[in-house]
Amino acid sequence: MSHSLTPRLAVNVVLLLILGLVPVYAALTDNTFVMTLFTRVIILAIAALSLNLIMGFGGMVSFGHAAYLGIGGYAVGILSKEGIDSGFVQWPVAIGASALFALVVGTLSLRTRGVYFIMITLAFAQMVYYIAIGLDRYGGDDGLTIYHQSQFGGLVNLNNKTVFYYLCLVLLLAGIYAVWRIVNSRFGLVIRGARSNEGRMRAIGFPTFRYKLTCFVIAGAMCGLAGALLANHTNYISPAIMEWTRSGDLIVMAVLGGMRAAFGPLIGAMTFLLLEDWLSRVTDYPNLIIGPVLLIVAIYINGGIDGLLGRRRHG
Amino acid sequence: MADALLEIEDLTKRFGGVIASDRISLTLKRGELHAIIGPNGAGKTTLIGQLTGEIAPDAGSVRFDGQDITALPVYRRSAIGLARSFQITSLFLDFTALDNVALAVQAHAGHSFRFWRNAGSDDELREPARAALVNVGLGARADVLAADLSHGERRQLEIAMALATKPRVLLLDEPMAGMGPEESVRLIEILRRLKGGVTILLIEHDMDAVFALAERISVLVYGRIIASGDPAAIRADPVVRQAYLGEGKGAGGG
Numbered sequence: 001m002s003h004s005l006t007p008r009l010a011v012n013v014v015l016l017l018i019l020g021l022v023p024v025y026a027a028l029t030d031n032t033f034v035m036t037l038f039t040r041v042i043i044l045a046i047a048a049l050s051l052n053l054i055m056g057f058g059g060m061v062s063f064g065h066a067a068y069l070g071i072g073g074y075a076v077g078i079l080s081k082e083g084i085d086s087g088f089v090q091w092p093v094a095i096g097a098s099a100l101f102a103l104v105v106g107t108l109s110l111r112t113r114g115v116y117f118i119m120i121t122l123a124f125a126q127m128v129y130y131i132a133i134g135l136d137r138y139g140g141d142d143g144l145t146i147y148h149q150s151q152f153g154g155l156v157n158l159n160n161k162t163v164f165y166y167l168c169l170v171l172l173l174a175g176i177y178a179v180w181r182i183v184n185s186r187f188g189l190v191i192r193g194a195r196s197n198e199g200r201m202r203a204i205g206f207p208t209f210r211y212k213l214t215c216f217v218i219a220g221a222m223c224g225l226a227g228a229l230l231a232n233h234t235n236y237i238s239p240a241i242m243e244w245t246r247s248g249d250l251i252v253m254a255v256l257g258g259m260r261a262a263f264g265p266l267i268g269a270m271t272f273l274l275l276e277d278w279l280s281r282v283t284d285y286p287n288l289i290i291g292p293v294l295l296i297v298a299i300y301i302n303g304g305i306d307g308l309l310g311r312r313r314h315g
Numbered sequence: 316m317a318d319a320l321l322e323i324e325d326l327t328k329r330f331g332g333v334i335a336s337d338r339i340s341l342t343l344k345r346g347e348l349h350a351i352i353g354p355n356g357a358g359k360t361t362l363i364g365q366l367t368g369e370i371a372p373d374a375g376s377v378r379f380d381g382q383d384i385t386a387l388p389v390y391r392r393s394a395i396g397l398a399r400s401f402q403i404t405s406l407f408l409d410f411t412a413l414d415n416v417a418l419a420v421q422a423h424a425g426h427s428f429r430f431w432r433n434a435g436s437d438d439e440l441r442e443p444a445r446a447a448l449v450n451v452g453l454g455a456r457a458d459v460l461a462a463d464l465s466h467g468e469r470r471q472l473e474i475a476m477a478l479a480t481k482p483r484v485l486l487l488d489e490p491m492a493g494m495g496p497e498e499s500v501r502l503i504e505i506l507r508r509l510k511g512g513v514t515i516l517l518i519e520h521d522m523d524a525v526f527a528l529a530e531r532i533s534v535l536v537y538g539r540i541i542a543s544g545d546p547a548a549i550r551a552d553p554v555v556r557q558a559y560l561g562e563g564k565g566a567g568g569g
Binding site (some may be wrong): 165182184185186188189190192196197198199201202203204205206207211212214268 | 345356367369389390393394398406407408409410412417418419421422423427428429430431432433434435437439440476480
């Protein structure tokens with residue numbers, strides 16, 4: 001890999017600078033809204049990143065990925081309601097429960113392909129959605145207010161918005177780095193090979209199912225963490241967090257940013273959420289504009305926004 | 316038979332009313348190049364499919380080095396040393412030639428639950444892959460995307476991938492299909508070099524290739540082996556001449 005200043009590198013560096021300086025800007029201008037918006041961008045970028053690991057690199061189009069946001073969020077909400085505020089308990093439970101759910105969904109869905117796979121993942125997500133609606137003790141349809149942030153002793157104080165922001169940013173960057181390492185490792189090559197030509201992968205001796213399932217579980221766990229962060233961000237959790245349209249939004253973010261790029265989901269999440277925010281202020285029908293933009297990206301720009309920054313050698 | 320590596324016994328496969336494999340029995344000796352010829356629809360690809368495990372036979376058995384592998388799944392057969400190249404090239408088109416072969420090497424280098432180290436700079440995978448590419452004459456094309464290779468080069472890549480898995484038996488399903496005369500000649504040369512080093516079952520339409528390469532030939536017609544023997548015997552066999560070679564382009568070729 002060359003270290004010359006390519007457009008891609010330049011864009012990524014500028015992006016990181018912007019993300020790093022948001023709290024400074026917010027403090028100088030006393031603008032709390034921008035903090036809220038960008039914290040949301042970062043958290044959903046983690047979710048889109050996890051989806052992109054299975055979808056962009058593994059070819060597994062999960063249409064139920066928001067379920068992991070919900071499971072992670074509810075893990076924090078339910079434990080908090082029951083008086084357990086320790087993040088050292090909440091977050092591992094959020095991650096573990098999401099991983100377990102991914103294991104079940106993956107085991108039952110990964111032997112199917114295409115539309116069937118999409119439908120099964122969607123069906124599981126809808127199931128969790130309706131279970132959440134049925135949780136009367138935890139607010140049912142109305143959701144559940146979370147009165148305390150996750151507590152990490154004296155280690156980090158999530159009540160401090162700036163601290164929370166930087167924690168999310170560090171987790172996102174660690175996630176991007178981890179995904180980048182994974183997709184270039186032997187494990188990652190198996191996943192990408194299975195996307196490219198699964199029959200051939202088996203013929204040369206790979207039991208592809210167990211690798212895809214492992215990848216599916218990693219992605220679920222990562223999205224569960226995003227759910228725990230989201231619950232801490234909004235101090236509130238409701239079934240709406242895992243509506244099927246949210247799963248659609250995550251797919252859109254990944255596709256928009258560029259599915260073959262480690263930074264793609266971040267670029268996609270940022271573009272999508274900033275566009276949505278801006279459009280909802282200038283028009284009553286933001287989707288009338290977001291829809292066509294997406295169509296154009298999907299049809300004309302191979303590789304999403306990342307694809308505009310120059311050709312990649314291979315997937 | 317001590318020198319038998321692959322033993323096929325009474326292999327039978329029906330598709331509806333059609334018998335694609337009709338009690339096929341065949342023995343592949345260690346180190347030999349055994350060719351199977353037969354007209355279109357004779358059941359050649361169905362036979363290979365049953366050897367690699369992609370198609371389950373209705374009856375009969377396949378033994379590999381004495382072990383019954385009739386019910387072994389595809390990836391396990393590959394692991395014990397049975398490799399195939401596909402009649403229709405089946406590559407990772409968005410990977411480079413070298414990446415394609417490296418993946419085949421990786422498949423036989425232990426498990427792949429290794430999440431961190433960059434596989435693209437792993438000499439344990441890259442070196443054998445490079446060697447296999449050189450072996451089939453693609454050394455200079457290592458960094459070209461498989462999608463950008465010519466038809467003939469893709470065939471060569473197919474064989475490099477099969478070779479990279481260090482197979483004990485190589486199943487080649489019509490490697491010459493769709494090749495121009497020059498490409499065929501080059502591939503025959505490549506196979507001639509490989510011969511002896513690895514046991515090869517060659518299914519092929521190209522009679523020039525078969526008679527140039529094979530030590531033994533079996534003739535498959537309507538799912539049945541009607542003759543088996545060395546090239547001279549096959550060429551002289553009246554049943555074969557009538558059933559298949561009769562007006563064949565290769566009959567007068569040698």
